Amino acid sequence: MxxxxxxxxxxxxxxxxxxxxxxxxxxxxxxxxxxxxxxNITTAEEFIKVPVAVVENDQLDANPAFTTALEGTDELFAVQYTTRAEAEALLNDNQISGYIVFEPDLNLVVNQSGLNQTIIRGFLDDFLQSSATIVTVITENPTALDNGIVAGVSSRSEYLTEVSASQSNPDPIVxxxxxxxxxxxxxxxxxxxxxxxxxxxxxxxxxxxxxxxxxxxxxxxxxxxxxxxxxxxxxxxxxxxxxxxxxxxxxxxxxxxxxxxxxxxxxxxxxxxxxxxxxxxxxxxxxxxxxxxxxxxxxxxxxxxxxxxxxxxxxxxxxxxxxxxxxxxxxxxxxxxxxxxxxxxxxxxxxxxxxxxxxxxxxxxxxxxxxxxxx
Amino acid sequence: MVINVKNLVKRYGDLIALDHFNLEVQEGEILGLLGPNGSGKTTAINCILSLLKYDKGTIEIFDQPMSPDAYDIKRDVGIVMQNVAVFEELTVYENIDYFCGLYIADRQTRKKRVAEAIDFVGLNDFIKFFPKKLSGGLLRRLNIACGIAHQPKLIILDEPTVAVDPQSRNNILEGIQKLNRQGATIIYTSHYMEEVEQIASRIAIMDKGKIIAMGTNEELKKKIKSGEHINLELLNPEDLDLEAIKALPHIISAELTDHQLVVKSGRDKNNLIAILDHLKDQNIAIGKIYSEPPTLNDVFLEITGKELRD
Structure with a gap:
């Protein structure tokens, strides 16, 4: 049955x-x-690189350290090298968040405040601070180059270890x-x-x-x-x-x-x-x-x-x-x-x-x- | 005795659905349980089958007390319910096989019984049809097949012809008589007196939860005063003295509607001749004449004072 x-x-x-x-x-x-x-929710939460332009001129050529530093940020910035006029045009069309120009000091030109502009400025501040430190160290103690002290200025140490509390990354849609x-x-x-x-x-x-x-x-x-x-x-x-x-x-x-x-x-x-x-x-x-x-x-x-x-x-x-x-x-x-x-x-x-x-x-x-x- | 019900009482709150209901059914008979809608026929059947709780009384089937787990009794009982009770998702064959399978486990025996049931109700051409593709008459036949496929000794049919066309109704009634000839005892409930008169060997008339009369068709009709109904078409009804007709011996009532004179007479063989003689004396010309014997409705009317179909 x-x-x-x-x-x-x-x-x-x-x-x-x-x-x-x-x-x-x-x-x-x-x-x-x-x-x-x-x-769409996932797409909206993906990080989009900050579009930024760098004006090509003689002062830029004279600061190869800046170009090198910028190359190390390819996950953060989408960089394009332009003339000043082109950079201005791109900024007006909102195709870039700002542009960087040496005249002769390092300047950031933006047309609004926002997260992207803050990120660019944070990078520039960090670069200027590191440059100034290195110049000061070399001026006061030229042997610092041999002792590796200058190399330590630009390096970053992690004093915290990241431990994941979960097996997977949070996903809002699951x-x-x-x-x-x-x-x-x-x-x-x-x-x-x-x-x-x-x-x-x-x-x-x-x-x-x-x-x-x-x-x-x-x-x-x-x-x-x-x-x-x-x-x-x-x-x-x-x-x-x-x-x-x-x-x-x-x-x-x-x-x-x-x-x-x-x-x-x-x-x-x-x-x-x-x-x-x-x-x-x-x-x-x-x-x-x-x-x-x-x-x-x-x-x-x-x-x-x-x-x-x-x-x-x-x-x-x-x-x-x-x-x-x-x-x-x-x-x-x-x-x-x-x-x-x-x-x-x-x-x-x-x-x-x-x-x-x-x-x-x-x-x-x-x-x-x-x-x-x-x- | 196949069924023996004594003093059955069933209440729904203040309403008494069965009022000391008694019933005896003998082996081999077709008992017609006749009563108007709401008289308690289906309630009585459901109590007898141990589906419904009841307040008082005893029920025996095949001389054994009936209970929900009296499987030996249930094995020999078939029920054809008032509403079509089949699965919409199963074909005609599968429905009959399923309900037969609740009674018969052996596959070969079941296969044979299902084939016989299909043959019996004439659904051979429809075995692969789903119920919603069947007409009302065919559905009723399927309903019957599901109830009788296991070849029970007692078959209870609760108004199996409701909403069925005349041709299918005749097929169903003939089938019930055939089952009876094959040895099954039948209880047939209906509010159609013609059906009950046609097939029942004994008739129980129910009203207000109790049986008010019981006997064969002839026995029941003999219990009442009224005899035949005489219908006469009068060509010059304006000349009729209706009171004189009513005053004739054995005349119970006389009514004239347009040209139609309907006379209910008592039990006497010469009533028609007396009426015709009287009309002739009054120079009333007569068109058509026909006479009807008393019906079960007359029996019900005389006992309860109301029509069976009220």
């Missing part, structure tokens, strides 16, 4: 086009849209994909809901027929739930493969833990749908509405529509963060991607397991009732 029902439930779920759209195609479409919309996966996990609720509706005599006519058959209802229920979880997991794996393989979003390299999160997340979603269908005695349409509303609320609070919401909830109402399955699933992925320790990850997983147990227990106690008060 278990396998017989399992096989037929797989068929029923796979042939339900509406269900397959919402649980598989919709998340894929949303992931694609996220990728298109959020790629959290959106984590919440999308959390949403997909919770959309497994549609499958759980469908299975409970199919076996409850007070929710569907086929449910009444199943209740009249000489079969253990809980066996049918368990087999139906297994079918729902199988489909949900397969859909989630397809979505993950799409996000990682096609969209190129990184989820770290801890595949075992990622799979564990998917399984636990799927079970949370499926049991959540079963829970909704078993405790609310309304039509399937109403139950679906409740499921969508609650899932989207949870995803919103986990930062799906507004990334800072996750931070706001965690700092202002931390208990809500722990009571939100969407946030826990999101957080699990987040912990795997960023944290070197697994403490946060396992905390999230254990809390999700708690939700699965609570949802399953309540569903079981409702379903084990063998007679209905009304149909």
């Amino acid at each position: 278990f396998l017989f029902n399992y096989r037929y439930r797989l068929k029923c779920i796979l042939r339900d086009r509406q269900l397959m759209f919402w649980t598989l195609l919709f998340p894929i479409l949303l992931a694609t849209l996220f990728n298109l919309a959020l790629s 959290n959106y994909f984590y919440t999308l996966i959390a949403m997909t996990c919770l959309y497994g609720g549609f499958l759980g809901l469908k299975e409970v509706v199919a076996i409850q005599a007070d929710l569907s006519d086929v449910g009444a027929r199943i209740n009249l058959a000489p079969t253990n209802k809980l066996t049918v229920f368990m087999s139906s739930m297994l079918a729902a979880t199988t489909i949900q997991l397969a859909e989630l794996l397809i979505l993950l493969a799409f996000i990682i393989g096609v969209l190129g979003i990184s989820f770290g390299n801890q595949l075992g833990y990622i799979a564990l999160t998917c399984v636990i997340g799927s079970l949370t979603g499926v049991t959540f749908g079963a829970f909704i269908a078993s405790v609310i005695k309304k039509g399937e349409g109403f139950l679906t509405g409740i499921l969508i509303a609650s899932t989207m609320t949870m995803c919103f609070l986990a930062g799906m529509m507004y990334a800072d919401m996750k931070y706001i909830v965690t700092t202002k109402i931390p208990i809500l963060a722990y009571l939100n399955p969407a946030n826990l699933i999101t957080d699990s992925f987040y912990a795997l991607y960023y944290y070197t320790s697994h403490t946060q990850f396992f905390t999230d997983i254990l809390l999700l397991c708690g939700f699965i147990i609570v949802f399953s227990a309540i569903t079981y106690f409702v379903l084990r009732r063998q007679k209905y008060a009304s149909l």
